[in-house]
Amino acid sequence: MTLLFDVAGNFYGQDREGRLPVNGLCSKLHFGCRILSPEDEDEAEPGDYHDIARHGIIEVAGDDVYGRKVIVFSACKLPPKTELNHQRLFEFMKMTLDQYVEMDYVIVYFHHGMTSKNKPKLSWMVQVYRELDRKYKKNLKALYLVHPTNFIRILWNIFKPLISAKFGRKVMYVNYLHELKAHLHFDQLKVPPLVLQYNAKILSTQKPSYPYGGDVQRNNSSLKTQQFGVSLSLIKENYKQVIPPAVQQTVEFLRVHALDSEGIFRRTANAATLKQVQQRLNNGETIDFTEFSDVTIAAVTLKTFLRDLSEPILTFELYEPIIRLHGQEKDEQILQAKRMLTEELPEDNYTVLKYILDLLTEVAAHSDKNKMTTQNLAICFGPNLIWPKGQASLNTMGHVNTFALLLLDNFDELFNTATS
Known part of the structure; x- marks a missing residue:
């Protein structure tokens, strides 16, 4: 059986008789490899790297x-x-x-x-x-x-x-x-x-001293404007709005200035500039992203905000149910995803998630220019939307990306935008 793997870790292909494509998840990114039986490994061809990848x-x-x-x-x-x-x-x-x-x-x-x-x-x-x-x-x-x-x-x-x-x-x-x-x-x-x-x-x-204890002040005064590394509920309490200012400012800028920017959300930005922007947002400043020549600053800031939340926007509790959706029929996946979003996800999380995904669907609609399809966006955002409390397993990374793709491809149905 010859299998090909995409960058999400999903594999596809046909068996030797040319039967239906197979689908599943590769635990690691074995690009272009064959699944070899033990007796085949000693006779591996140059392009077969299972003997190494395993x-x-x-x-x-x-x-x-x-x-x-x-x-x-x-x-x-x-x-x-x-x-x-x-x-x-x-x-x-x-x-x-x-x-x-x-x-x-x-x-x-x-x-x-x-x-x-x-x-x-x-x-x-x-x-x-x-x-x-x-x-x-x-x-x-x-x-x-x-x-x-x-x-x-x-x-x-x-x-x-x-x-x-x-x-x-x-x-x-x-x-x-x-x-x-x-x-x-x-x-x-x-x-x-x-x-x-x-x-x-x-x-x-x-017994070395922990080097980062003093970097982020945790007193009441600093937390009044803190946006990175805290919870959505704390940001709402301090800023009196559901959509965090960091999210609102980046999304509004990207919607106007970056929809046609090739590779947006895949490209990286200057590390020093990103730190400065994050610090300014943590100080409660409003950022005019047009002051930067690189629209990627806003894109990476948005991803960083999501990843730095003290709890993922899709919550720790939904991690296992989301992983279990993998392999189910598409209609069942949509049904269960809609139930989780409307019944189990906190209302504020739902609102912020919908706000961000609405932008991403617009980005995908311009994929002929920006090259960011829903699949590419899912790979970029999946790990920033949900992760477990402990260490994430590479075995489930593809499942997370697949769920993000489900949200993007079925955005209107899942978030009732067609009737709202």
Whole structure:
């Protein structure tokens, strides 16, 4: 059976007899791979990477706080080097990166778990750096080296003559997992259990001070204007309106200025500018987004607002019911989605969600110019509308995106806009 995977992790294709297409979800993004039986794995053809992908060494974990795609490499998942074809691993790595190199992205490398048994040869590492040319390095915005050891520092000295100063500034050492929270949506990361255990061990022995305790003031005066990282109910209480000002200002601007902007919601924006905008909104300021030359500032601000809510707009309680909709008949999905929206979702959440989705349907209506179809928008917004309390599983990321697509494709029916 030959299966192809889209960027949402959904697969499609036909069996060897050409029967009906199959549908389902791939637990990781195995682009263009075949599902091989164990006896077939030793005879895998060049384009079949199941023998590599099954280890989960390389995974895609949503977006960071600036809207950039996150690629995760876990050293602890490397099998013994006698059991892994490192050339095929490199080819699989390039195939995965090829899906994202045209846009900004970041790499998180979990180093813990690399041992003498699974450590690739130094010549292979040099090959990887040399062959990942400007195409791959241009839009790489950050390389997070988590739990660096002396080996990493030795490697740095070896590679230093080969590394440009510009690339060197993208490399960031991360000693503790909580340091990633300033840059990534940590609950989207599928951190390997070995890495979590190691991090807990070094935290208990070294007892570092938590670096972000003073960044966000939590006294009553600061919370009077805070919009990012708090609840919709608190914003409503302080601003006396259901639609948060951050949402209202971004949506109104995008509706007028960005409907025809190609790649809107897929492109990233200047990180420093985004921080400034977020701080100004948290101070209660009204932002005139026309002062920026990049309409993406407003687009990423809207996504960041949603992702930073203390509880997702679709609530924690609806996460499991939404995931369970996957695989049901479309009519049943619509029926259950409408019931959840009208009977279980808080009224204010419903109002804000409808307000945002109304904009997204307008964006999709201009997809001939902006290239943002409902499917593309669902991929961009799905993880920002709903997530679980604990770590999100990559197995369910496609289900979340599928639900977002259901909301967009059936917006009029689900939100009764045709009769309102």
